[in-house]
Amino acid sequence: MIDFGFGVSPSSRINLDSADKEKFNELAIAEPDVLKCMACGSCSASCTAAAFEDTSLRRAILSLQNGLGDDASKLLSHCMLCGKCTMVCPRGINTRHLILSIQKIYSL
Amino acid sequence: MIYLLTTNLQQISPEGIIDRYPNSYNHFVLPFVIGITFILIYLFIGLIRILYHLTGEDRLKLLKSLFNPKTAWKNIKDIFCDCLLHTKIWKRKPLLGYMHSAIAFGWFLLIVVGHIEVWLFAPRHLSGLTEGSLYYPIFYRFFIWINPAHETLRGSVFFFIMDFLLLYVLSGIGLAMFKRVRSIALGMRHTTKPSLADRVALYCLWLIFPLRLLAEGFTADLSGGGFLTRPLNWVFRAFFGNELNFLPTWWAYSICLGLFFVAMPFSRYMHILTEPLLILFRNAGLKVRHPRKGFAEAEIYACSSCGLCLDACPMNVQKKNLKYSSVYFMRFLRRHNKRKTREIAEKCLMCGKCYALCPVGVNSPAIRRAIRETQNNKIQCDYSYLGKYAEKSSENPKSGGKILYFAGCMSHLTPTIIKSVETILKASGQDYEFMDRNEGICCGRPLMLAGRGDAARQTIEANSKIIRNSGCTTLLVSCPICLKIFKEEYSLKGIKVIHYTQFIDSLIKEGKLKVSKSSSAIVYHDPCELGRGCGIYEEPRNVLRAIAELKKASKERDESICCGYSLGTLTLDEKDKAKIAESSVSSLMAENPQEIVTACPMCYRAIRSKAEVPVKDFAEIVCENIENNDKN
Incomplete structure (x- = not known):
């Protein structure tokens, strides 16, 4: 892809070829539920930490799918693991373990 | 010189008791002596290891507790009730309680009464190792000859007591064997799969007492015997003649004892010796600090692998999940199987039922949390916003309210609870403030349970600040998860932490509601x-x-x-x-x-x-x- 360098704002283009798929595969083994998400946003709507800081599991999963691991771990760094998202998730995703796994794989 | 002379003369006591063997030794005692020596050395090293792994502070706590009359009394009471009488099992499953106390308490009494008998009739043999004090009381009946013409009432009483105790133990062993076939008859749906060492020790334990009966039966015409051993002796004599063919059974008895002691440290039966130590630790108020060392090691070896936690675990509805029970968790911990222990630790619901029903009181949830800590505590997160929020809320304290109501995250998912609590508060005319009506910080318990103690500390700190600055005297919570951590980890001096069930109960009792x-x-x-x-x-x-x-x-x-x-x-x-x-x-x-x-x-x-x-x-x-x- 050619970058002409004329953009005013930084490019938001995502290059999946350069994304690190290893970590995502590792995550999918540690917590396969990450593949179940349908991005309904129930988790983000009920989030306790979201009242204070920018926190969203839905967006974190979306970022991971787009190969943006850093964004994902930033979005979850304020999480208090209270478990409300587990209770509301219509897909029955084990969100707490998913969050812990993302933090372990992408942040450590 | 005089001493030697007396031994050679085979001192005759007034009751006509004569040492059949001048030096009170026969080769058959060797397996037992090897076994008991091994277990004593193992115990000593194990004890030093566990004490070494305790922190200095914990060791001091332990030492102090031993000299504190209140805890010392509690120690004695607990050791007697839990290790010997097994009151905890009796209360829930009487037949199982009988089985276990018959074996444990019966065996204990056999040893004690056996020693008293030796102390009364042949005190010389308790005086030192050269006199065989290690094995003589155990094999007393083998070494003596009693002149039937000189038998006294005192001696007969001991014959009766010893035979009665043996019968008591044998009834327990009989039940234990039956339990292997049909455990449900004793109130256990699931039982533990024994490991190899468990099997060796188990079969030895089963054999020890019948063999003792046989051996004492064979010798009863020489050593004397009670209502069990003497008739047995008549039967044997009728079948095998008057030959002295009892030596092989004494060998078998000794080998079983020796093998049992050698297998003990690798089997479930280590709980017999470790449980008193665990009781001392627990009563001293020690906590699990490391998932495998120190206090945890005492817990691991105190686990009796009885399998009562299998029936207790809520996961037992699916057979595939039985493997996550505490008993297998303890077994894998003992074997240092890191992969399995981690898997089990993360699967557990931490409902605490296994701990509540454990007859030994092994706090496996605490060890599971310690394992989670090793995995998850290192995760770095940004909780700076908590301090800022606490600062902001403290600037304009929620004044006036004597009662501070904390709903907690989960109650916010069920608004009906919050609404009902508020209705009750209003109906009973209480002055209250709502701590987290619009936004609030998690209590920290979920982080704690996930093994992120350091992170939990930050939420605890922030919440404590808000609560202390609110000027409340009562903290009312509607979520038991919050209640537990508020009670255990928060230091809220002068503030009563109360669950709404307790609160409503007191309102009704006081007539306010x-x-x-x-x-x-x-x-x-x-x-x-x-x-x-x-x-x-x-x-x-x-x-x-x-x-x-x-x-x-x-x-x-x-x-x-x-x-x-x-x-x-x-x-x-x-x-x-x-x-x-x-x-x-x-x-x-x-x-x-x-x-x-x-x-x-x-x-x-x-x-x-x-x-x-x-x-x-x-x-x-x-x-x-x-x-x-x-x-x-």
């Missing part, structure tokens, strides 16, 4: 954190009895089955959780109640998703039954 009784039949589900976690069983029942007909669940109080959606588990998946919720509901429906009531927002959601009858929260049902109904 009047409720009317309806005719509906209800059942109460004990939430894990409220019941086993904080020991609150009576208060909610008091209130519920006042407002409806209270039915019983098949398992309740400390045996209540977790709703399955506990925050304790990290890896249990949705389907398994649903299965546990179903089993919890079916236990609640034992007496066909019309409604199910619980006092935890998590349980409320979980049970509601599976129950066919209406599910209500505790506050909700109280609210419905307030006299002069004033619901707004």
Whole structure:
């Protein structure tokens, strides 16, 4: 892809070829539920930490799918693991373990 | 010189007891001596190891507790009741209690009375190792000859007691063998799969006492015997003639004892020796600091592998999940199997039922949390916003309210609880403030359970600041998960932390809240954190009895089955959780109640998703039954 360098704002283009798929595969083994998400946003709507800081599991999963691991771990760094998202998730995703796994794989 | 002379003369006591062997030794004692020496050395090294791994502070605590008369008395009482009489098992399963105390207490008495007998009749043999004090009392009947013409009443009493005790132990062994075939007859649905060392030790234990009976039976015409051994001797003589062919059975008896002691440290029977140590540690108030060393090691070796936790574990609804029970967890810990222990530690619901029902009192949830700590505590997060929020809330303190109501995250998912609690507070004319009406910080318990203690400390600090600055005297919570951590980890001096079930109970008792009784039949589900976690069983029942007909669940109080959606588990998946919720509901429906009531927002959601009858929260049902109904 050619970058002409004329953009005013930084490019938001995502290059999946350069994304690190290893970590995502590792995550999918540690917590396969990450593949179940349908991005309904129930988790983000009920989030306790979201009242204070920018926190969203839905967006974190979306970022991971787009190969943006850093964004994902930033979005979850304020999480208090209270478990409300587990209770509301219509897909029955084990969100707490998913969050812990993302933090372990992408942040450590 | 004189001493040697007396030994050679084979001192004859007034009762006509003569040492049959001048030096009181026969080769058959060797297996036993080797076994007992091995176990004594092993114990000594093990004890030093465990004490070495304790922190200095804990060692001091332990030392102090030993000299504190109150804990010293408690130690003696606990050791006697738990290790010998097994009162905990008696209370729940009498037949199992009889079985275990017959073997443990019976064996203990056999040893004690045997020593007393030697002390009375052949005291020389207790004086030192050269006199065989290590083995002589055990094989006393082999070494002596009693002149039948000189038998005294005192001697006969001991013959009777020893035979009676042997019968007592044998009845226990008989039950234990029957338990292997049909465990349910003794009240156990599932039993542990024994490991190889367990099997060796188990079969040795089964053989020890019948062999002792045989050996003493063979010798009864020489050593004398009671109502068991003497008739046995007549029968043997009738079959085998008058030959002295008893030496092989004494060999077999000694080999079984020796093998049992050698297999002991690698088998479940190590609990016999470790349990007293665990009791001392527990009464000294020590906590698990490392998942494998120090206190945890004492717990691991004190686990008796009895398998009572298999029946207790809520995950046992699915056979595949039986492997996550505490008994196997302890076994893998003992074998240093890091992969398996981690897997089990993360699967557990942390409902605490195995701990509550454990006859030894092994706190496996604490070890599971310690393992989670090693995995998850290093995760770095940004909690700077907590301090800022606490600062902001403290600037304009929520003044005036003597009662500060903290709903907690989960209650915010079930607004009916919050609404009902507020209605009750208003109806009883209480002055209160709502701590987290719009936003609030998590109590920290979920982080704690996930093994992120350091992170939990930050939320605890922030919340404590807000609570202390609010000027309240009572902190009212509607979520048992919060209640537990507020009680255990927060230092809120002068502030009473109270659950709404306790609060409503006291309101009714003080006459501030009047409720009317309806005719509906209800059942109460004990939430894990409220019941086993904080020991609150009576208060909610008091209130519920006042407002409806209270039915019983098949398992309740400390045996209540977790709703399955506990925050304790990290890896249990949705389907398994649903299965546990179903089993919890079916236990609640034992007496066909019309409604199910619980006092935890998590349980409320979980049970509601599976129950066919209406599910209500505790506050909700109280609210419905307030006299002069004033619901707004």
